[in-house]
Amino acid sequence: MNGLRDILSQGAQMSLVLGLAPLLTGFVRKVKARLLRRRGPPLLQPYRDLVRLMRKDVVLADNASWLFRVIPYLMFAGTWVAASLVPTFGNGLLFSWTADLIAITALLGSARFFQALAGMDVGTAFGGIGSSREVMIASLAEPAMLITAFSVAMIAGSTQLPTVAEFMGSDAVGLRVSLGMAFVALTIVALAENARIPVDNPATHLELTMVHEAMVLEYSGRHLALIDLSSQLKLLLYVSLIACVFLPWGTATADASVARLALGTLVYFGKLTVLGFLLAVFETAIAKMRVFRIPEFLGAALMLALLATLLRFVSGSL
């Protein structure tokens, strides 16, 4: 009976992240539009877009290879699995020990690796520019993410997200300088990884600074839908990750009662709303950076993360 329950809650987690991801994107878009005093698309618009795209034919470039057709599925599966491993409503789910924070980062790295390859498959200049810039951004964002993971892991004494979340929710953690630095670093990485302003602009198309959109330019139909869905999942993943590490309150444990799990889900919705709202406010308040300013922005994240780790090495209480 227990096993069935475990599998059910794991399944619930997987469907929850998949179902919520477009909603979060729709919510951020809506808040941004309201902040700009526009009415904005309805909250459910991302779902409609996905369904519409999935029903359309795929128009494939003449010289696209088999890899180009496989990559959307790989990216989607990798991101979905990664997103299901971050605790959301409940902690310590059945398969939560499959991959720790480092492995989740690497799994997202795999998805990005394939996405950059997809940009180069058709052999157009736009795809190349997107991939080339994406790997430049990744070459800084990924180490920053890893080192942030190091500092968090050293504070919590574990790279397992359930243990980290449990530790962060306990009284042992206290107020630490290194945690503050790790938080800023993780936020910057999250902005870069999700192609948000100021690193990239999710709303534009055809702008020479674009990165993510340039890579997926040749995609259409169901392939494009899957890539969009993976980006939405990735945004949800990062928001959940920040919530799980830095706002760990209210998460239920896996063996808690159903009412407790429902409460955990409600609290999780609350966290998503707050963080999504903050993201929209931040994006509205700031301007897009030039491409070669991005390394400085991400370099700051890298240095902050490194400093947080170093502080942790120097003193156990900082």
Added chain:
Amino acid sequence: MIAVALWSVAALLALAPAGVVLSTRPRGSIILYGGCLIATSTLCVTALSALLYSPQLAPSAILPIGLPWLGAHFRLDALSAFFLVVVNLGGVAASLFAIGYGQHEDSPGRVLPFYPAYLAAMNVVVLANDAFSFLVAWEFMSLTSWAMVVSHHRDAENVRAGYVYLLMASFGTLALLLAFGLLASNAGYDFDAIRASHPSAALTGTVVILVLLGAGSKAGLVPLHAWLPLAHPAAPSHVSGLMSGVMTKVAVYGFVRIVFDLVPEPVWWWSMVVLLVGGPTATLGVLYALMQRDIKRVLAYSTIENIGIIFTGLGLALAFKAEGLDWVAALAFTAAMMHVFNHALFKSLLFFGAGAVLGATGERDMEKLGGLIHRMPKTAFVMLVGCVAISALPPFNGFVSEWLIFQAILLSPQLPSWGLKLVIPAVGGLLALAAAFAAACFVKLFGISFLGRPRSDVAASAHETDRFSLTAMFALAAFCLIAGILPGLFIDALAPVSKDMVGNIMPHQVGLQWLTIVPIAESRSSYNGLLVFLFVALCGTAAASAIHRLASDRLRRAPAWDCGYPDANPAIQYSASSFSQPIRRVFGSVVFGAREIGEMPPPSSPLPARLQVELHDRIWDWLYAPIARAIGFATERINILQFLSIRRYLTLVFVALVVLLLVVAL
């Protein structure tokens, strides 16, 4: 068991002179490589059974060859067995690959005799149990590989590569010779005697530095790496694979054998030196790789990166061993050994793939390739596996070893020494950077050579490579996946090695639920490659079938969209240099002194615009060039002595005699 190993080595040695005869026969190369395949398979199976079933047995043998009062000592303990497996797995794959690939060789007589001798030499280095046999085999390994580096000697590049290689190999052997000389000063050349002796701390410290120089120069540690990216690509591709994938591991073996086994308890500052060399080697190696456009040179530089990762792992193991935390030392050491194994797999695979591309197109320059995934789909597939594995991405094997090293780094706040507390986070940061750069580098390698549209006629008319080469590459790719999803098997197999070298082992892994690997405790960290692989595969297939069934499975082909401006000219695509331009701009100005000089002709002028990129190898400019200049300067001065009159020579002899007599008298 050791008898079987030695007989196989003897068979390899016997194949070497046979190679001279066989090289003139039309099917000679097939016979020779087939023979090597059999001998290395035997060695591989022998070593594997020794490692798995009787690691504590450590059989030894003494042959009456070599120095008359010493003989040649051989021993097959767990460490030797593990490295024998690595060497011969590479040897089996390279021989199988070469059965097909070697037939393209223009002058087989320049490769065939040396190839089996080279394999035999690497085996003897790993088996040797006395300093004399070790050094003779080491030097033999250098010389035979040098002969194959200059096998295409009509290319001036290759001759220069051979020259630099020979110099650096001599330097490395000299350092090792001095190290063994110091160790043997109160024990003799036999490794067992050296192990039993108690040299002073100053002496062992010097030995460790000398070994780091000697083994490090063979492995390609920065700043002793200068020869590696010249020499490895110059050899025929299956030999390149062996040099990069296997010979660098023999160098790692030399380091481990001496520093972990022969000299007594380590001191913490040794690990500091190793870490300070290893971390920068990893990052610099891959940054260099990113700037290259020659496929084989990218791979050679990436070898330097991986050697950096391995030495970082070894440095961590030394640090923990020195401070008495041997259970963490076991973790770091096992991680380094995993990476030795993994790198041998994927680097051989990638070099073979580069060889297949070279055979099909005659090109190593990525900017003349492109679109090979259509012309060589199978090679493209295995190359993709190799690229993902070497970029340390799950679920393949490269990720597992890097993950284990990261776990060891996360335990290092427990070290008491302040120097290490400051160095290890920095090294962790460098490794993280190296991992990200490696992914960028291999996106570039695969994307530019295999994807897109062909940039030249040879790329457009390429053809798939032969069956033997493909079998070798597919086998290696399969191993990359197996080691990635079932790492527990490999960690357990390494337990006796770690027990011998650092005195402790990692927790037993096989038998854990779902074959997860748990280096310390489940609440601390765990990784399950098998489940990650299955989940991704299941989710991907489920998504594909659901969408195809419920939504749409129609597909139309049309010209590329490219924002409405598609250009039929393949030169419009991103090239290898333009792909790395952003990273060059961000990191290159500091590391390489990179400069871009743009020449824009005035409006209405028909001249083309030019962009020139300048890159400097600063280590070459600041370390090697001054030494070369100093030697040149000195030789020119001394050269005068060659053209003196007989009277002056007599005066010189007289002065020398007087000086010597004075020295003796005083």
